[in-house]
Amino acid sequence: MGQLNELQIKAAQPRDKEYLLADGEGLYLRVRPTGKAWVYRYKEAGKEAKLSLGRYPAMSLAVARKKARAEAEKRADGVDPREARREEGERDRVARLNTFELMARAWHAQAKKDRQWSDSYAEKVMRHLELHIFPWLGSLTMETIKPTELVRCLHRIKERGNLETAQRVREAVQHVFQYAVDVGALEPAKNFVNSRTGGLPSPRARHYAAITDPQKLGQLLRDMQAYNGNIITRAALQLSPLLFQRPGQLRLAHWEDIDFEGSLWRCPPEKMKLREWKKRDIRTPAHLVPLPAQAVAILRDIFPLTGPTGPIFRSMAKRSEATRYMSDNTINSALRTLGYDTKEQITGHGFRATARTLIRELLGWDREVIERHLAHVSDEELGGSYDRTTHFEQRRRMIQGWADLLDELAAGKVVELARDMRPSSNVYQQGGIGAGDDEGLRVAA
16 A cells, blocks of 8 residues: 555544554554544564554644654664653653752642642641742752752741741651652752751650649639620630630531530531541541530520531631631630730640640549540550540530539639549549549539
8 A cells, every 4th residue: 555645634534433544664544533643553572552643634744754754763773662752751741840849849749649638738838848948949950959058948947946847848858859859850869858957956845835723724714704805706715625626626617517406516527637538538437526515505605696507616707618717716816815825824725635634633534535535546556446435425424524613613613632532543444533423522612
């Protein structure tokens, strides 16, 4: 069969199945219902292979023949055209990531997908790079970045007192450099970033500020009762020590999650502090939070304002979908309004430590029951996989006892635990005060 001409090419009509028209020297016109395209056919290691060259008429017959000859020349030199194209595509892809910023954004997109980051965490990681690295190193190519340039960036962060941020930025940069090695844009020997780069000292461990003195807690409760700000904020503020769940979990609560009849708050996995994959796993159970009578009363009070559906703690200032929840800083802002230092005295997250400490010390409940109410898994080896106990009924009694104790403290009563009734490791198992008795408490006006 002779070579094709333009008339034959234009006259070729699609059929039910694609077919090929030979031009010679491995060049074919592939005709499909969706259009026509050029392919180069050859054999490699005894097997037939095809290489797409371009679509017709965007690629003319003359250009297609030229490309086919070029591929034939590669084969004559012992090069597989498909492998050569793959390598060329890889080089082009790496060439497009020719600056630190482009490489970092490519790593970030891949890491978010592979590690299933939440949107908020992914945004935080990128924001750190945008603020602390890109202005100085973003336009430089990976191989030209010097260790001293990165160290200066890290020290700028440290000198502003943000040592933990410096550590996180260094970790992100370390991942970017390793990603550059993985995609072939950087030689392994040129990857100088590791956990020692910058000589950053380990940050001092700081716990969330929390009040663990009963009398000081009583004063805080009275101050919260006197809060004269937004009524929705006041409700969230009062529920924080009562339920001692994470502030973000409370902020995202919906009325659909509340069962008034059963005095229960059902927290879906997607609103919990979990890895993104676990939030989406249909096997992940909801966290059940029993509601004491005091919490039910607070919720019923604001139900006419934000119910019957949607966010409980709706932003009253803005109604858009993006800002329909109250701010994640609302509770801390309210505490500061009341005159409390949220770094040194009490923070919204600190109510968890307050309850964890005083329920154990004053009410004597077993630590495992408290930990499950905090949505912590068992700390035993493989506990998270095999121990799925929720201690729900015990937690219901515990949370009501805790709410009653807070009422006593708010009323100004002095609550002390008799020395001979301090919790021991077997109090709960013996059915003593850990099972709901209050004989170990002394309450005085």
